[in-house]
Amino acid sequence: MCAVFVAADLAAAGTIIIVDRLGLPWWAAALVAGAQALPLVLALFRPVAAWWLAFAASLPYAIGVAVVGTAAPAGVPWPWTEPGLIAYLGVTLLVACRVRVGVALAQWLLTLLLGGVLTAVLSPPSFVGDLLPLTVLQVCILAAAATLRGRSRTRRELREQEALTEFERTRRTLLEERTRIARELHDVVAHHMSVVAAQAEAAPYRVAEPPQELRDSFASIRENAVSALTELRQILGMLRSPDEKSDTRYAPQPTLESIDELVANVRAAGLRIDTVISGTERPVPQRVELSVFRIAQEALSNALRHSPGCRAEVELSYGPGDIGIRVVNSPAAPGAVRRKGTGHGVVGIWERTSMLGGSVRIGPREDGWFEVMASLPTREQE
Numbered sequence: 001m002c003a004v005f006v007a008a009d010l011a012a013a014g015t016i017i018i019v020d021r022l023g024l025p026w027w028a029a030a031l032v033a034g035a036q037a038l039p040l041v042l043a044l045f046r047p048v049a050a051w052w053l054a055f056a057a058s059l060p061y062a063i064g065v066a067v068v069g070t071a072a073p074a075g076v077p078w079p080w081t082e083p084g085l086i087a088y089l090g091v092t093l094l095v096a097c098r099v100r101v102g103v104a105l106a107q108w109l110l111t112l113l114l115g116g117v118l119t120a121v122l123s124p125p126s127f128v129g130d131l132l133p134l135t136v137l138q139v140c141i142l143a144a145a146a147t148l149r150g151r152s153r154t155r156r157e158l159r160e161q162e163a164l165t166e167f168e169r170t171r172r173t174l175l176e177e178r179t180r181i182a183r184e185l186h187d188v189v190a191h192h193m194s195v196v197a198a199q200a201e202a203a204p205y206r207v208a209e210p211p212q213e214l215r216d217s218f219a220s221i222r223e224n225a226v227s228a229l230t231e232l233r234q235i236l237g238m239l240r241s242p243d244e245k246s247d248t249r250y251a252p253q254p255t256l257e258s259i260d261e262l263v264a265n266v267r268a269a270g271l272r273i274d275t276v277i278s279g280t281e282r283p284v285p286q287r288v289e290l291s292v293f294r295i296a297q298e299a300l301s302n303a304l305r306h307s308p309g310c311r312a313e314v315e316l317s318y319g320p321g322d323i324g325i326r327v328v329n330s331p332a333a334p335g336a337v338r339r340k341g342t343g344h345g346v347v348g349i350w351e352r353t354s355m356l357g358g359s360v361r362i363g364p365r366e367d368g369w370f371e372v373m374a375s376l377p378t379r380e381q382e
């Protein structure tokens with residue numbers, strides 16, 4: 001807005017000067033003065049085009065003075081009017097701040113060439129030849145513009161470096177936190193799970209001729225502990241790896257085929273459970289398989305924790321473009337002791353489902369059973 005006011009003021013002053021020196025009608029003088037002042041505004045949006053307009057707008061006044069041959073007071077500049085010269089120098093500064101140094105130098109040379117030709121061919125004797133002062137002034141303007149551009153570039157590079165430093169600091173903090181979590185998991189959880197597995201393996205030998213049911217129970221405890229240790233090693237590998245790639249040296253990620261083993265483990269823990277598979281079985285993306293398994297695992301764990309002695313059903317359904325998992329369980333057996341949970345498992349189910357663009361329903365049914373039902377798309381583009 002400030003540039004508009006300055007350009008309007010220069011155009012008005014230029015109009016008065018052109019009318020006085022050339023005797024042109026007001027509209028013609030306003031057109032010439034406006035063409036000299038307008039590039040000051042245009043330079044904010046189209047710097048190169050603004051400079052060419054200012055360059056061309058110098059010609060009408062210079063040619064008019066030569067044709068009319070009017071006398072002028074001492075000290076009048078050539079080949080611009082005073083307002084036109086101010087506008088041209090302002091355009092030069094704005095353009096030099098926004099274009100490459102080579103372009104600014106080319107514009108300076110063209111200005112020098114134009115001034116030299118007009119001074120040599122059209123300059124009246126009464127007008128002052130100010131080509132040399134103008135040249136020096138433009139050099140000063142280009143030097144100031146180069147300084148401003150250098151400072152601006154330095155500030156920008158400093159900001160980028162500060163942002164990069166902050167990013168590296170945040171990344172280092174994240175890696176340190178992940179390493180600390182991995183260390184805590186290894187020192188605490190892995191230790192206790194290893195003790196559980198060792199005790200479960202040694203327990204049958206502490207009793208003379210233990211029943212087969214007791215052997216099977218301790219064997220199931222050991223298998224679950226070893227499986228937990230295997231998955232814990234994978235999590236530790238992901239936490240310790242900067243590129244977050246899982247360590248696959250120990251075991252592959254669970255798939256849909258692992259659901260049968262999951263159901264067998266839960267059934268061995270005392271839960272009455274039935275499984276149903278509907279639809280045509282087909283391969284699905286690995287991330288979908290893993291999410292389906294984790295959802296079933298969390299739902300069955302919640303059933304064991306919150307509804308001891310209940311009856312459960314697991315249904316896996318293959319649709320045309322999705323796969324569904326439904327886990328329901330009856331209320332807890334009379335007299336059973338329930339354990340409170342943190343609610344993190346339900347949040348995890350929601351997050352896994354939403355991440356894959358699926359839908360989920362978690363809550364009690366009208367018959368009193370608790371239901372976890374999720375549908376995940378299996379098409380890659382979804």
